[in-house]
Amino acid sequence: MQTEQLNVKLMPELNREIELISKVLHIPKVDWARNVLAHEVKKELEEHKSFIAIEYMKGNIPKAEMVRFLGRKDAEDVEYIMKKTKEGFKAAKEMAKRFER
């Protein structure tokens, strides 16, 4: 697997705390830091993606801007969610009429 390096200078206190976690969990501190970083990056990215998608849904940003931030595939999914939800709500109303006694 191709990797890239990121050098981070830590405060001695934080470094000692990571070493302690590493000892408790029996995993190298670099592996632990990599996992935590990957988790946080994913979480942060998803929050930003959600924000952009919701702004588009509210009509606050144009489609081109959403595509620029999310990419074509995710942008298509956002539009799909909007279409299917609208259609589902319309179908719920029609079904209610059809099944009325």
Next chain:
Amino acid sequence: MGKALIVLDTSAVISLGCSGKFHLTTKIFYLNSPMRVKAELDDIAKQDDEIGKIAKHILGKNFIKFHELPQNLQDAKGEAESVNLANELKTEAIIIDDIKSMKKLEAKTKIPIWFSSFIIYSLCVQKLISYEEGWSAIESMKTKREWKKNLILDYAELLWGELR
């Protein structure tokens, strides 16, 4: 009020379970699922967390009629088997809360596939719950899920505001 025949996949059962309104859905829908969904719910029910408790509760209450499909219609995935069951029963709708599966499975059926927000909205339009209760049910369905799954509910909330 008559009842509509629908099929739920595992993602929809869990979403609706989180809404706290599952018991009311049986007043307007006949709920059906294939045995693959039951197996998936059985696995989830073994987990010692909130979702596990919800799955256990739903299974215990017998809200859903589970169907054993012929071998040629069985599938390793609950959502695919749900579509096969809906085709067999000729149901009004299939409820799935997974965009990827939904897109793929739409090609395999003529029966409409909706998100679980359709069920909550149906409860509102058929006056079993108020719009305020519907909005809060949608809010409760937002669990720690993948961002696109929560987006389904975010958009339902936005529409809710417009429709009130």
